[in-house]
């Protein structure tokens with residue numbers, strides 16, 4: 001499976017993955033998923049929001065056990081964030097068949113669409129739509145960097161955007177959803193464990209800061225006459241770091257766009273996207289409010305107009321204790337339970353469906369980078385743990 005996935009959407013220069021929603025690379029990943037499903041005799045279907053499902057047993061019976069993750073990536077992402085969960089799901093099914101396990105509940109493997117939000121700016125679009133956390137109207141307003149709207153991109157990829165929207169009947173058929181994911185930190189490396197269980201996901205969100213100034217000549221405009229939004233942006237980046245440090249949170253400006261984007265022109269507009277996360281809501285609110293205050297103060301000094309738009313938000317997720325405890329028991333009771341600052345479809349679904357996550361050790365902790373890694377032995381341990389969990393939940 002890894003050999004087939006490895007070249008899809010991989011950039012020759014960086015070695016990172018560029019598998020963005022509804023692009024050719026995304027289509028190749030989707031075709032791969034369908035092939036894996038059909039090769040195993042599973043019933044393949046795509047839901048109204050473009051999420052893929054591979055079913056074993058009667059998918060309308062209810063109380064299904066579902067596992068899976070996503071195949072899309074951030075810009076120049078690693079090989080494992082997402083695909084490890086999908087590959088491990090198919091491998092765990094192979095392992096259960098090898099064991100001769102008999103399924104007593106319907107079972108499915110999923111690939112949720114557009115988890116990273118790399119193209120349209122909003123993460124977990126597939127699971128948000130399914131669970132009603134994103135409306136069709138809101139989804140239709142999403143645009144990529146070239147101004148292409150989500151429904152157009154979806155249509156060009158051969159899917160019907162008119163059908164998107166909440167899918168409560170489908171989610172009601174799920175009795176438990178388990179997502180396996182590469183760890184995006186070093187907790188398991190430090191504890192010496194190959195596999196862990198998720199406790200919670202930090203509340204997190206994305207805020208777009210528009211700093212509007214005045215374009216002018218870089219050589220002839222006196223410093224005192226400038227309205228330079230780059231200065232306001234720079235001060236805001238430093239404020240984000242300062243406030244996050246003070247609060248024990250994280251805050252990142254990882255994406256910026258500049259107009260007119262000329263070396264010898266003072267910018268007319270700088271757009272920066274703040275990603276901020278914290279262990280609790282109050283801390284996150286404090287950090288974001290403080291960054292906005294600092295941005296506004298500096299904007300006033302620079303003669304710059306500031307507009308801040310919250311583009312997405314996910315409240316804290318505490319995974320269901322009963323399912324988490326059951327999984328820990330199935331795995332022998334001594335599996336570390338850890339929280340994470342990373343977002344996941346499992347977090348979105350947890351408001352509607354009993355949900356749990358398994359993490360696989362990442363020896364460096366690096367993620368959202370081509371350097372992301374996981375050892376083969378640990379990936380195998382993840383597959384065995386997932387197979388054990390699925391056997392415990394879904395088999396006799």
Ligand code: GLV
Pocket residue numbers: 115116123341342343344
């Ligand atoms: C997804 O990986 C996120 O946490 O941004």
Ligand code: MN
Pocket residue numbers: 074081116368
């Ligand atoms: Mn990710």
Ligand code: MN
Pocket residue numbers: 070081082115181343344
């Ligand atoms: Mn992921």
